[in-house]
Amino acid sequence: xxxxxxxxxxxxxxxxxxxxxxxxxxxxxxxxxxxxxxxxxxxxxxxxxxxxxxxxxxxxxxxxxxxxxxxxxxxxxxxxxxxxxxxxxxxxxxxxxxxxxxxxxxxxxxxxxxxxxxxxxxxx
Numbered sequence: 001x002x003x004x005x006x007x008x009x010x011x012x013x014x015x016x017x018x019x020x021x022x023x024x025x026x027x028x029x030x031x032x033x034x035x036x037x038x039x040x041x042x043x044x045x046x047x048x049x050x051x052x053x054x055x056x057x058x059x060x061x062x063x064x065x066x067x068x069x070x071x072x073x074x075x076x077x078x079x080x081x082x083x084x085x086x087x088x089x090x091x092x093x094x095x096x097x098x099x100x101x102x103x104x105x106x107x108x109x110x111x112x113x114x115x116x117x118x119x120x121x122x123x124x
Contacts, residue, residue, distance in 0.1 A: 002026040002098040002113035009094060009118030012086055016122070020081040022096030022115060030054070033099035034072055034079040035111055038092035038120075045108060048094070049081060053102040061106070064090075086122045093117040 008020040020036070035050035049070040051058045058070050067086075072079040079096060097111035105111075 004096045004115035006115045006118040011121045017084045022079045024077045029077040030074040035097045036081045038094045040092040047106040050104045059104045088124045
């Protein structure tokens with residue numbers, strides 16, 4: 001099992017930036033892909049971004065492509081989500097998740113461990 005703790009959420013104006021971080025412990029960090037999901041009030045949880053075990057490949061939701069980047073540091077057991085040009089519709093609780101395997105996946109069912117979430121609020 002993997003334990004995940006997110007940080008870096010907060011309140012930002014539209015057009016601003018935030019960087020979310022997720023610290024992992026437990027299973028060997030470099031043995032699984034990582035992802036970020038988000039859930040806005042009254043909506044289903046949705047995929048945001050994912051990165052492979054090595055960091056060599058990544059995938060993004062269409063709604064964040066070109067604005068968000070994902071990275072990982074296997075030496076520090078951390079994964080980060082850099083969010084630029086934020087929009088009010090990016091407001092949500094953001095969750096870090098650890099996949100059950102190495103490759104990138106946008107499916108929440110492929111992620112077996114989840115953090116507690118961090119709130120991101122973008123004001124207009």
